[in-house]
Amino acid sequence: MKLKRTIIFFAALLAVQTCLAQPAIIEDFKPSTLNQPGQMYPQVNSQGYARFRIVAPYADSVKASLGLGGRGGTKLTKTGDSTWMGTTDGPMDEGFHYYHLNLAGGVFNDPGTLNFYGSTRWESGIEIPAHDEDFYALKNVPHGNVQQVLFPSKSTGTSRRAFVYTPPGYEKDKTKNYPVLYLQHGWGEDENAWANQGHANLIMDNLIAAGKIKPFLIVMTYGMTNELKWGHLKEFKVDAFQTVLVDELIPYVDTKFRTIADVAHRAMAGLSMGGFETHSITLSKPGVFSYYGLLSGGIYTTEELKDKIKPKLIFISCGSRESPGVIKDAASKLKEAGFNVVYYVSENTAHEFQTWRRSLHELAPLLFTN
């Protein structure tokens, strides 16, 4: 009887272990492409596992905030040589992830990685190789430039920064003018995000080199003109940013760059909070943009759009780990109501930059075509 129970117990244990077990980790780890020059850690393997190594011999404990959802990150363990090492408890989603370290009771960045502004702080970043990474790879094709501009803003009393992507060839034909996409980052990020972790410039360079799109400019500026705490998105007042964007930045760009300065050749899109901003501003200023893009940033309803100038395109997207049903449903209702709508779901990604890189890659060929 006791033996039988023991056998049943171990059989059950084996079944549970088999069920929970991740595939065996393949030991082909390489330094993440976002490491600081010469830094060997963090590393990633071909399955998407991330491995960390931190030198902190006198730390009480070290944790990397990256790990499977809800499991609270990866606890590192001390090795013989006084460093701490740890590997995520499963493969990470493809693409870019922010993370940080917890050690000695504080929050610090991993000294091995470059830093990326997210969650209102410069965080560590890691890149998990993706099956489709070719579309944002730095390749031997003609490259556009990313220009930092400092534009005067009377409404805020400041010189504000924007980045402007100009496509390859922009400097050549000095009589040619271009459409413009105004592209916004998410909550806690800033105007660096799209050209840095987003690779917006490389996505454009590659699409242009492949002849898949007609060149246009992309303008990226800071969308958080007032203080906003996490979880309080609904309290966000977009008015101050709308003034900066519509009354100050657009006229500045139209003066300083060779744009086609009309509504038919102006698009706005944004990710997450930048989607909320796009939603608000396109609805309250319907004569400014013709193409609207919400990337993990909500939807439009037919109710909101009635009695407004009809946009040439509505693009809505999200990751498959977000709420793709909501996107599909909204798209079908808008289509029924006669809107030109395209929806896109990024497979096996969440509310992260791989979703938005892919979304831009899908959106760009649709812009300024009708």
Added chain:
Amino acid sequence: MKLKRTIIFFAALLAVQTCLAQPAIIEDFKPSTLNQPGQMYPQVNSQGYARFRIVAPYADSVKASLGLGGRGGTKLTKTGDSTWMGTTDGPMDEGFHYYHLNLAGGVFNDPGTLNFYGSTRWESGIEIPAHDEDFYALKNVPHGNVQQVLFPSKSTGTSRRAFVYTPPGYEKDKTKNYPVLYLQHGWGEDENAWANQGHANLIMDNLIAAGKIKPFLIVMTYGMTNELKWGHLKEFKVDAFQTVLVDELIPYVDTKFRTIADVAHRAMAGLSMGGFETHSITLSKPGVFSYYGLLSGGIYTTEELKDKIKPKLIFISCGSRESPGVIKDAASKLKEAGFNVVYYVSENTAHEFQTWRRSLHELAPLLFTN
């Protein structure tokens, strides 16, 4: 007798203390201008003291590497609320300083500050207000742009990054061409340094707005094409970088930007290792540049320059805490030999960016004028 000795002892102690004492610290500390958004620490006061505050309740000790020369930085002490605080043991030199934290036996950045690439890693940075900070302040004047360009480099088989400063008005008169300064960073830094911690773009914007210089372009790229360890500068081979600069970047810039593409309108300058590079390349490629600038980066001798095309200007500079005698001596010998030479010594600064900001501010008005 005992009383007398005691009095003498205390008098002597008082004298020693008075002698060593720094001026009383004025409690007007404010967050450094290089802090991350919303971060209150580190702080600086009107005397140039820096004060640090780090949340790390379980750290064994916390040290900030910033402190008076040779004294090994600032040890922080634990306060009641489990944070660590500390103030430098004296005023810091005016301007920008790199630093990092030592805690738990490892090296981490201060989570309060922005990061700057120096010493081949992204370091914390702090800005000590300077009496002359107006010349690199962000002011309400027309601003030039800083463009990221990715240029093809056959010799290294890579797409390489450069930043190009174009002055305000560059986009307006499409027939106007400009001279170009090629400006190099120091050892352990990269192409970000001059426009980031160096404020080269703001220095130019302000000089142009004040009518003190004629506008020109500045091109900044990465000068460390091969591995180089600290203390091995003499082993550095400049050849690989010379090929990238002279055979690849200059032709690219002359094609993509409206430059005056001749030797009379091309200058090269660099700080520290960038000065060594300038020295080497101007001597081995005498038909490429007309204006030479070494900023804390050595000197030219008359011996080196004989039988070469005479440069239109030699500019040599350093901080007063470096070796100003060497600079002055070299300048007087070059002057005697008939060269157009200008030397500049930055008062009360060392081998740091305030010296180089000031040096660029002195150099710029001299360029392309003869």
